[in-house]
Amino acid sequence: MKKVILPELGEGITKATVTYWHFQEGDSLKEGEDLVELATDKATFNLPSSATGKLSKILVEEGVSVEVGSALAEIQE
C-alpha cells in the first residue's frame, strides 16, 4: 500500500484545498495519471498518482483544506 502525500508546492505555501478527485475509490489507476486536484491561492494543482494499482481509500474529501505533507489517499499496488 502506498500513501499519496501532498508535496511542497512553493515557498510560503503551507496548505491546499482538495477541489476534485479524478478517480473514485476502487478505480484502477496508473502511475503518473492526474489523481487529485488541489487549489491554493490563484492556482489549481493536479497531483499525479505515485503508483499503479487501485485507489483503495480517499482520506480527504473535496472542499477540505490540508497541510503540506498530509496523506491524501492510499493506493493498493
Next chain:
Amino acid sequence: MKHACNIIDLGKIDYRGAYYLQKRIVEEIKFGLTRETILFCEHSSVITLGRTGKMSNLLGDIEDLKKVGIDFFKVDRGGDITTHEPGQITVYPIFDLKKRNEKDIHLYLNKLQEVIKLTLSDYNIKAEIIDGLTGVWVKKRKIASIGVGISHWITYHGLSVNVNNCLKTFSFVKPCGMDIEMTSLSKELNYEIDIEIFKSKLLDSFFKVFNLRKGVENEKSNFARIR
C-alpha cells in the same frame, strides 16, 4: 541557458477552443513532443468561474447573459470569477516548471505579475502588486487578472490584461468576489492602444522574466495541424 519557446498568436478564438488547445499542448510537453509554448489570444465575451469561485459572484442569470452574447463556463483554474472580452489580451503560458527546476507556485504567479508590471512600465504606467490579491493594479484599480492550472508541473490557463476592452462584461460579475473597480490600459492613458505593439511588448517581458528565446517549430509536434 535560455529556454526555447514556441510563440503562437491565435488571434480571436472562443474560450473553449483555446482551452482544449492548451490541454493538448500540456500533454505534448508531458510526452516530450513539443517545447514550452506561449499562446496569445482575444476571446469573445465570456465569464468564467474558477474552482474555488462562488456562483453568487455572478450578478445575473446565465440564460439572460447568453441572450446578450456572453458565454459562461466553470473552469479548472485557480481563483474566483473573471471575464474576457474583445480588446483584452489573454495569454496562456504553457511552461514546464519541473524542467525549469522551479517547482514553486508562488514564484510562478509572482513572475506572471512581474511580466505585466514590466510591460505596463513601457507605457509609463506604475502598476502595483497588492499583497494577498493576485493580479496587477493601477492606483487600486485592477488592470490584469491571473488564474492558473498546473498538471505534472506544466502550467496552463494564465493571465489577461485589459488593453482596449470596454470592461462592460465585468458589470455582470463581482471580480474575484470583491467590490473592485476594473480599468484598462486605454482608459488609463486615454487613447486607443496599438494591440500588436502591446503584444510584442508583453512577449518581450515574457522573454526577460522567464529567460526565453524563440524556438523553431518542432517537427514532432502535431501543433501545426490543430491550428
